[in-house]
Amino acid sequence: MKRAVVLLSGGLDSATTLSIAKAEGFEVFALSFDYEQRHKIELEAARRIAEELGARKHLIIKFNMRDIGGSALTSSIEVPKDRATEPQGRSRGTAPAPAAIPVTYVPARNTIFLSFALGWAETLEAEDIFIGVNAIDYSGYPDCRPEYIKAFEDMANLATKVSVEGKLRFKIITPLIKLTKAEIIKKGIELGVDYSLTWSCYDPVYTDGKYRPCMKCDSCRLRANGFKEAGMKDPLL
Amino acid sequence: MKRAVVLLSGGLDSATTLSIAKAEGFEVFALSFDYEQRHKIELEAARRIAEELGARKHLIIKFNMRDIGGSALTSSIEVPKDRATEPQGRSRGTAPAPAAIPVTYVPARNTIFLSFALGWAETLEAEDIFIGVNAIDYSGYPDCRPEYIKAFEDMANLATKVSVEGKLRFKIITPLIKLTKAEIIKKGIELGVDYSLTWSCYDPVYTDGKYRPCMKCDSCRLRANGFKEAGMKDPLL
Numbered sequence: 001m002k003r004a005v006v007l008l009s010g011g012l013d014s015a016t017t018l019s020i021a022k023a024e025g026f027e028v029f030a031l032s033f034d035y036e037q038r039h040k041i042e043l044e045a046a047r048r049i050a051e052e053l054g055a056r057k058h059l060i061i062k063f064n065m066r067d068i069g070g071s072a073l074t075s076s077i078e079v080p081k082d083r084a085t086e087p088q089g090r091s092r093g094t095a096p097a098p099a100a101i102p103v104t105y106v107p108a109r110n111t112i113f114l115s116f117a118l119g120w121a122e123t124l125e126a127e128d129i130f131i132g133v134n135a136i137d138y139s140g141y142p143d144c145r146p147e148y149i150k151a152f153e154d155m156a157n158l159a160t161k162v163s164v165e166g167k168l169r170f171k172i173i174t175p176l177i178k179l180t181k182a183e184i185i186k187k188g189i190e191l192g193v194d195y196s197l198t199w200s201c202y203d204p205v206y207t208d209g210k211y212r213p214c215m216k217c218d219s220c221r222l223r224a225n226g227f228k229e230a231g232m233k234d235p236l237l
Numbered sequence: 238m239k240r241a242v243v244l245l246s247g248g249l250d251s252a253t254t255l256s257i258a259k260a261e262g263f264e265v266f267a268l269s270f271d272y273e274q275r276h277k278i279e280l281e282a283a284r285r286i287a288e289e290l291g292a293r294k295h296l297i298i299k300f301n302m303r304d305i306g307g308s309a310l311t312s313s314i315e316v317p318k319d320r321a322t323e324p325q326g327r328s329r330g331t332a333p334a335p336a337a338i339p340v341t342y343v344p345a346r347n348t349i350f351l352s353f354a355l356g357w358a359e360t361l362e363a364e365d366i367f368i369g370v371n372a373i374d375y376s377g378y379p380d381c382r383p384e385y386i387k388a389f390e391d392m393a394n395l396a397t398k399v400s401v402e403g404k405l406r407f408k409i410i411t412p413l414i415k416l417t418k419a420e421i422i423k424k425g426i427e428l429g430v431d432y433s434l435t436w437s438c439y440d441p442v443y444t445d446g447k448y449r450p451c452m453k454c455d456s457c458r459l460r461a462n463g464f465k466e467a468g469m470k471d472p473l474l
Contacts, residue, residue: 063300068353070360101398108356111396115352116305119345123307142401151395155388159348161338164379 001027003126004173005117006055008032010045011200012223013132013176016188018053020175021130023191029124030055031117035065035109038073038203041211045199052197061116071106072202079104079203081216100140102218104202110143114152114172121170122160130173137181137226139218149174181226189232196235213237238264240363241410242354243292245269247282248437249460250369250413253425255290257412258367260428266361267292268354272302272346275310275440278448282436289434298353308343309439316341316440318453337377339455341439347380351389351409358407359397367410374418374463376455386411418463426469433472450474 004026008014032046050058069075117129133144153172162168200223201213227234241263245251269283287295306312354366370381393407394400437460438450450457464471
């Protein structure tokens with residue numbers, strides 16, 4: 001059985017990605033990060049998803065991105081609410097306007113995540129690294145675009161012992177990159193993903209004894225629009 | 238004053254690199270990693286060097302590479318001693334023979350280190366990231382070669398908000414990449430580096446109340462050969 005490392009944030013996209021890797025017959029090694037993110041609650045979702053969807057192993061690597069800062073998700077910068085801007089990739093293929101990259105962008109986050117995934121993949125002898133990035137219904141983050149993913153893959157195959165020795169050729173697999181959020185949700189439902197297990201909100205609100213999504217941050221809004229377009233009710237709400 | 242992030246392991250190469258960055262007029266932000274390495278003692282050296290050579294700030298990021306393993310430096314695999322092989326890059330320009338990459342290689346280590354450096358550089362608005370990799374007197378690690386560094390730089394400029402917005406163009410600076418160890422030592426001495434502050438050994442030995450270099454691992458042997466070729470005595474010994 002071929003092994004794959006799957007980046008698992010605990011959100012809707014990464015849960016769907018994990019279920020796609022499983023459906024393609026991979027033995028899945030799920031990788032999450034406790035980086036002192038504001039919405040650390042997503043890690044509880046990641047644990048539930050890894051267990052429910054049958055990951056062979058789930059590793060959570062811990063480090064402190066607050067020391068680096070520079071983001072609303074890892075510093076005291078406020079998470080923007082009800083932003084006027086639309087999802088950045090709807091024109092399919094055009095780069096997002098520079099001004100559109102919001103303060104929730106975390107410097108080099110996907111590069112750090114993929115680097116750890118690469119190290120683990122090398123140890124596991126897994127050629128395939130899955131990441132649920134999406135360049136359609138997304139916030140315009142540069143490290144979610146196909147050209148970035150391609151550059152990371154090229155670098156990865158020069159970086160590692162097993163690739164230089166010709167034993168493995170790493171592939172960064174992005175099954176969602178050209179899907180709308182509604183298409184992602186439909187795909188996941190088809191594969192049996194229980195979206196009530198997932199967590200998307202950047203800025204959880206604690207009311208009546210539990211955390212609830214704020215429904216106003218980009219991530220909540222992209223999710224809500226996705227369920228609406230798919231003609232479905234979000235089972236988390 | 239232009240800022241630079243300098244990767245600082247605490248060894249001879251990174252200390253020299255830091256002093257070069259200072260000599261070139263940069264305000265230096267030194268970055269080290271506590272990754273549960275066998276030779277964690279190098280972090281004490283890193284602290285001394287950062288202070289002595291006048292880094293503006295010294296950040297140590299902590300995570301556990303033992304969860305990933307796959308290396309003599311982060312698992313129970315033994316550090317090889319008195320290896321018969323010569324330094325891998327002496328033929329200048331040829332790639333190391335695949336079989337030559339030793340078990341002290343840590344999967345994706347420089348990629349992980351440079352990724353954190355990239356994130357910090359973006360927050361600091363520093364275009365220049367210094368790393369003391371060397372492809373002459375080295376152990377044949379793939380992530381020390383010029384083609385790898387170039388690929389990382391290309392990826393970095395597609396990964397980040399500030400590069401996509403055209404505000405910064407990141408450069409990975411490798412001032413030592415084509416120097417022999419003896420040339421590095423001479424350069425450092427010229428710049429006033431006190432090599433008694435540095436630590437190179439992968440597998441420290443505790444005798445007579447203090448840690449001492451084993452003098453048998455690749456790192457000790459490359460260092461000893463370097464001082465010998467430079468016609469100098471290692472002030473650490």
